[in-house]
Amino acid sequence: MSSGTLYDKVWDLHRVKELPGGSTQLFVGLHLIHEVTSPQAFSAIHEKNLGVKFPNLTIATVDHIVPTSNQQRPFNDPLAEEMLTTLEKNCESHGIKFHGIGSTSQGVVHVMAPELGLTQPGMTVACGDSHTSTHGAFGAIAFGIGTSQVRDVLASQSLAMKKLKVRRIWVDGALQKGVYAKDLILHIIRHLGVKGGVGFAYEFAGPAIEKLSMEGRMTICNMAIEGGARCGYINPDETTYKYLKGKEYSPKNQGWDNAIKWWKSLASDSEAKFDDEIRLNGSSIEPTVTWGITPGQGISIKEKIPNPELLPHNEQQIARDACKYMDLEPEKPIEGTSIDVCFIGSCTNGRLSDLQEASKIVRGHKVATGIRAFVVPGSQKVAKEAKQKGIDKIFLKAGFEWREPGCSMCLAMNPDKLEGRQISASSSNRNFKGRQGSASGRTLLMSPAMVAAAAINGKVTDVRKLLQE
Amino acid sequence: MKQEFPKGEIKSIKGRSFSIKGDDIDTDRIIPARFLKCVSFSALGEQVFADDRKELKGNHPFDLENNKGANILIVNDNFGCGSSREHAPQALMRWGIRLLVGESFAEIFFGNCLALGIPCLTASKKEIIKIQKLVDENPKQIWSFKLDELSISNQKETIKLNLEEGAYKMLYSGKWDATSQLLDEEERIKKIFKNLPYLNNFK
Ligand code: SF4
Numbered sequence: 305m306s307s308g309t310l311y312d313k314v315w316d317l318h319r320v321k322e323l324p325g326g327s328t329q330l331f332v333g334l335h336l337i338h339e340v341t342s343p344q345a346f347s348a349i350h351e352k353n354l355g356v357k358f359p360n361l362t363i364a365t366v367d368h369i370v371p372t373s374n375q376q377r378p379f380n381d382p383l384a385e386e387m388l389t390t391l392e393k394n395c396e397s398h399g400i401k402f403h404g405i406g407s408t409s410q411g412v413v414h415v416m417a418p419e420l421g422l423t424q425p426g427m428t429v430a431c432g433d434s435h436t437s438t439h440g441a442f443g444a445i446a447f448g449i450g451t452s453q454v455r456d457v458l459a460s461q462s463l464a465m466k467k468l469k470v471r472r473i474w475v476d477g478a479l480q481k482g483v484y485a486k487d488l489i490l491h492i493i494r495h496l497g498v499k500g501g502v503g504f505a506y507e508f509a510g511p512a513i514e515k516l517s518m519e520g521r522m523t524i525c526n527m528a529i530e531g532g533a534r535c536g537y538i539n540p541d542e543t544t545y546k547y548l549k550g551k552e553y554s555p556k557n558q559g560w561d562n563a564i565k566w567w568k569s570l571a572s573d574s575e576a577k578f579d580d581e582i583r584l585n586g587s588s589i590e591p592t593v594t595w596g597i598t599p600g601q602g603i604s605i606k607e608k609i610p611n612p613e614l615l616p617h618n619e620q621q622i623a624r625d626a627c628k629y630m631d632l633e634p635e636k637p638i639e640g641t642s643i644d645v646c647f648i649g650s651c652t653n654g655r656l657s658d659l660q661e662a663s664k665i666v667r668g669h670k671v672a673t674g675i676r677a678f679v680v681p682g683s684q685k686v687a688k689e690a691k692q693k694g695i696d697k698i699f700l701k702a703g704f705e706w707r708e709p710g711c712s713m714c715l716a717m718n719p720d721k722l723e724g725r726q727i728s729a730s731s732s733n734r735n736f737k738g739r740q741g742s743a744s745g746r747t748l749l750m751s752p753a754m755v756a757a758a759a760i761n762g763k764v765t766d767v768r769k770l771l772q773e
Numbered sequence: 774m775k776q777e778f779p780k781g782e783i784k785s786i787k788g789r790s791f792s793i794k795g796d797d798i799d800t801d802r803i804i805p806a807r808f809l810k811c812v813s814f815s816a817l818g819e820q821v822f823a824d825d826r827k828e829l830k831g832n833h834p835f836d837l838e839n840n841k842g843a844n845i846l847i848v849n850d851n852f853g854c855g856s857s858r859e860h861a862p863q864a865l866m867r868w869g870i871r872l873l874v875g876e877s878f879a880e881i882f883f884g885n886c887l888a889l890g891i892p893c894l895t896a897s898k899k900e901i902i903k904i905q906k907l908v909d910e911n912p913k914q915i916w917s918f919k920l921d922e923l924s925i926s927n928q929k930e931t932i933k934l935n936l937e938e939g940a941y942k943m944l945y946s947g948k949w950d951a952t953s954q955l956l957d958e959e960e961r962i963k964k965i966f967k968n969l970p971y972l973n974n975f976k
Contacts, residue, residue, distance in 0.1 A: 317969065320961045324948070326939030329955055331965045333972065341859065343812040352952070358966070369810060383810040390812045424971055434857035434881065450859035450885035452951070460955040462962055466939065498797065499851050502880055532854075534880060559975035566970050598797060622797055715806045715856075736801045736855055743805070743824040 306470035308576035310539055311505050314445045318428045320462050327464045333427040335362040335457045336413050337400075339369055339387040340717070341432030345454035346394040354459040359399040361461060363422060364391060366404055367412045368717045372680050372707035375405055384718065411683020411709045414438040414651035418522065419685050421551025425540035425567040430457055435651050435733065437528040440537030441521035442544055443570060445505070447535040468505040468534065469579035475512035477587030482768035484661065485520035486653055486731070486751035488512070490592040490602040492584070493531040498600040501533025504580070507572060508538050512586030518547040519657045526652045527733050530599040539571035591767055593638050594735050594749040596626030602749070605766045608635050629737055630746050631725070639764055641748070645728040646677035646759035648752045650714040653731035654682030658752040659690050663698040665756035665770050671703035672762030678705035680712040680720070704759070716741025729758035779871065779890025782947035786872045786918040790845035791834050792905045798848065799855030800882065804864040817860055818867030835868065839912040847904050848875035853882025862886045872918055874925060874934060876901050887940050890949050894923070894934040904932060920944055
C-alpha cells in the first residue's frame with residue numbers, strides 16, 4: 305500500500321469516514337458542474353427534498369453543447385437551449401456561481417477552472433466528467449464522477465469512493481523539439497494500455513515532467529483517464545506556484561505565503577512508498593499519432609500501422625476491428641495518411657500554449673485544398689489572450705476557421721461534426737468509433753502542432769519537418 | 774411487461790439473457806454523445822447502442838425479437854470504458870437490463886451501475902465465453918442469479934461469479950443508494966470544512 309504520497313496525504317485530510325461497503329466517504333473541496341451531467345442530479349435532490357449543502361463550493365460553466373459559430377441566445381438547437389436554461393435556473397435557485405454564456409470566464413470546465421485559480425494543490429476536485437483528472441496537474445486529487453455522485457456532492461459535499469493504488473510514472477530526460485506533452489501521454493498510454501491504470505492513481509514525476517509548463521502538465525493529467533487511471537497528478541512546485549500567483553481565486557497576501565508552505569508539505573515525500581513504479585525515457589519519445597479506435601492504439605510518426613496478426617494475442621481482435629473501421633492498411637506508414645478535417649481544441653489541447661505552438665507551424669502557410677480546419681479555443685480567456693497576441697489572425701490568414709470557445713468536435717454535441725467517413729486529425733483525447741459526431745467518422749489523435757502540420761500538408765506529417773524550415 | 778427500477782435489497786435476479794460481444798465497448802457506443810442532450814433520462818432506453826443498431830439494421834442483439842424482455846446482459850472485457858456518462862447505465866437500465874455479467878468492467882461504469890442498483894459481476898474469460906455459448910444456443914432459457922451464492926444458473930449449469938466485497942454488502946443491505954448514508958455525517962463534514970486551510974483563507 306502506498307504511503308507518504310501526495311495522494312495519501314490529501315486523501316487523509318478529506319476522509320470523513322470509512323463506509324461499511326469498504327469505500328471511504330470523502331469530502332469534496334471543489335465541485336465543478338456543467339450542463340450535461342448536472343440536470344438529473346438536481347432533479348434527484350429536488351425529488352428527495354434535499355438542498356445544496358455548500359453552494360459556494362460548487363462552480364458551474366457551460367461547455368459541451370454550446371455552438372461555436374454563433375453564441376447568440378436562444379441557441380438554434382432547442383435541446384441545447386433547454387439544457388442551458390435548466391442549468392441557469394438550478395444555479396440561480398441554489399446560489400451557485402455560474403460562468404455562463406457572456407461571462408469572460410466561460411469555457412471548457414477543465415480549462416476555465418484552472419485559469420481562475422479555482423484548482424489548487426491539496427484539494428479534492430470532483431466533476432461529472434471523466435477528464436476531471438486534468439486538475440491533478442496542480443497536485444490536487446481530481447476525479448470524474450457519475451450523475452448520482454454529482455447528486456451526492458450537491459447534497460452532502462461528499463461522496464463514497466474507493467481508495468486507489470498509486471503508480472509513479474517517472475520520466476527521465478527531456479522532450480525533444482517538436483515533441484509535446486500530448487506525445488508523451490499518448491506514448492504512456494500506448495505502453496501501459498488503456499486498462500493499465502485501472503485501480504490506480506498515476507503520479508507523474510521526473511525531470512521531463514518537471515520541465516513541463518502547467519499547460520503541458522494539464523494535458524498529461526487530462527489523459528490519465530484514457531490510460532484507465534481515474535486520477536493523475538503532479539506534485540506542486542515553483543511552476544505551479546508561479547502559475548497560480550495573482551489568479552482570481554488564488555490566496556492573497558499573508559494567505560499566499562501560508563498556502564505555499566502548506567502546498568509544499570503535501571508533495572510526495574522522498575521516501576514515499578508507491579504500489580508500483582515505471583520509468584521511461586522522455587528524450588527518446590517521438591511525435592505520436594493514433595491509428596485505431598482506442599487512445600492506446602498509438603504509434604510514433606516513424607512507425608507503420610501494425611499488422612493485427614503480429615500483435616500480442618490480447619490486442620489482436622481490437623486491432624482487427626480498428627483496421628476495418630479506420631480503413632487503414634496494416635504495415636503502411638502512418639505518415640502520409642490523407643485527412644479531411646483538422647480540429648485544434650478541447651480540454652486536452654485547447655489552451656493558449658497549444659494554439660501558440662500550432663500557430664508557429666501555420667504561420668506563412670495555407671491550409672491544403674479540400675481540408676476543413678478549425679480552431680476552437682478552450683475558454684473565453686484563451687480566446688482573448690490569443691487575439692491579443694494576434695494568433696487568431698495567423699490561423700485565419702492560413703485558411704483556418706476561428707471559433708468561439710466550447711467542447712466542439714471533441715465529442716460533437718454541438719453542430720461541429722464529422723460527416724460520413726471523414727477522417728480527422730484532432731488534438732482532442734478520444735478516437736472512439738463515432739466520437740466526433742458521425743457514426744462512421746474516423747479520428748487520429750495527435751498534438752496541436754501535428755494537427756497544424758497535417759492541415760498544411762493535407763496528410764499526417766512529422767511536424768519536425770516544418771519546424772526545420 | 775415493464776419492470777420496475779431496482780430498489781431495496783438486491784439478492785436475486787431472474788430472467789432471460791443475451792450477449793453483447795467484444796472487448797473495450799465504451800460508453801460512447803452504449804449511448805452516443807448526441808443523446809446526452811437531454812435534461813431527463815427517460816428516453817434513453819430506446820437509444821441504447823443507437824449507432825451500432827443502425828449499422829446492423831435490426832440484427833443487433835438489442836433489436837432481436839428473442840431478446841425482448843430479457844434483463845441480463847453478458848459482456849466481455851473492460852465493458853463501459855471511456856466517458857463517465859451515467860447515461861450509459863441509465864440507457865441499459867431503461868431498456869430493461871438489471872444485471873451485467875462480464876470479464877471485467879471499467880471502474881466508473883461499475884460504480885455508476887451500482888449506484889442504480891444494477892450489479893456488475895465478473896467471471897473468467899473461459900466462463901464468460903461458456904455462458905455466451907449457452908445463451909446463444911438457447912435464448913429462451915431462464916437464468917437465475919443469487920447474490921449470496923455469487924452464482925448464475927440455468928438449472929443445468931451453475932457458474933460462479935465474483936463481486937468485490939463492498940459492492941456485495943451494499944446490494945445485500947439495500948444501501949447502494951449512497952446519499953442517505955452520506956448525509957448522516959453532517960457534523961464530521963462540517964469539521965473537515967473548518968479544518969481545511971484552503972477553505973479558510975489559509976489563516
Ligand atoms: S473538451 Fe471533450 S473531453 Fe473535455 S470536457 Fe469537453 S467533451 Fe469532455
